[in-house]
Amino acid sequence: MRGSSTLPLICRNSSGLPSISASQVSRRMNQLPTALLEHLFYALTHLIKNLSRPASSGLLQRVGRLLLVDASCLKLPAFLSDWARVTRDRCGVKIHVSYAVTSPEHTFVQHMVPSTGNVSDYEGSDLLLHEEEVTYVLDRGYVCYERMDRWIEGGLNFVMRIADHHQANVLHEHPVPEGSRILRDATVQMGSGYTAMEQRVRLVEFTDEKGRLYRIVTTQWEASAEDIAEIYKHRWLIELFFKWLKQHLRLVRLQSTQPQGI
Known part of the structure; x- marks a missing residue:
């Protein structure tokens, strides 16, 4: 909803209620019982999760269900949102x-956690990674060796892209299929020194x-290297979700600048 011209149309066409201005919506949103809405959201996602479990094979049956993890920023006007300041000139929140x-045909949001924009992606992952029966798919913003050790010790599986500068000490090289796009398949230890x-x-x-190079680290030892590449390529599904949020739900312009309303 972009403004007062859109809101009356939504109310009139969808609900039959009288029109309401954007400023009224903003004030009302700051009073909404968000704990109740959050409970409803998680109740619905829990129901969807249970309904999809019997037929859930994931993209690849030998790998199982995937959880794509990422974060997206939403800008706020600096003169109204000092509580969400990220830099001197920028304010914002993250989801x-x-x-x-x-x-392949069924996807849904399982968890959504809001934060101010200065919370790093890997800090946000502390609230999202906790299931042992899935494979988490993450981008370069989630590389944190301490956390990766902790995930493995906790029995979590992940497929994660790393940047070119991340050092990988090769312990053992595995054969790669001829004629494929796979360049390396190896057992490694990430980092150096302490x-x-x-x-x-x-x-x-x-x-x-x-011809773009991708470097993926994973705890999936049984899947083929081609399977690992295929899993990561499907990370674009969460990017499509963020695009849908911003374009169709108009989250590029929030109706409130207060924490409660957001």
Whole structure:
């Protein structure tokens, strides 16, 4: 909803209620019982999760259900949102999301956690990664060796992209299929010196159709290197979800600048 011109149309066409201005919506949102709305949201996602579980094979049956994890920023006007200041010139909030992929045709939001914009992606992951029966798919913003060690020790599986500068000490090279885009499949230990990981991970490097290099670390040892590449390629589904939020729900312009309303 972009403004007062949109709101009356929504009310008239969808609910039959009298029109309401954007300023009235903003004031009312600051008084909403958000704890009740949050409870309703998680009750619905829990129901969807249970309904999808019997037929849930994931994108790849040998890997199972995926949870795509990412965060997206929403800008706020600086002169009204000092509580959400990120830099001197920028204010904003973040939504940290885990997006379930239960089959190629079925996806849904499983968790959504709001924060101010200065909370890092990997800090947000502390509230999202806790299930042992899924594989988490994460981008480069979630690389934290201490957390990765903790995830492995807790029995969590992940497929994560790393940047070119991240050092991987190769312990064992595995054969790669001929004629594929797989460049490397190896057992590695990430980092160096006192910053090195304690746990070992698998490193898969591959190129896409445009020749771009991807470096993926994972705890999935049984899946093939092609499977790992395929899993990561489906991370774009959560990007489509964020695009839908901003374009169709108009979250590029929030109706409130107060924490309660947001």
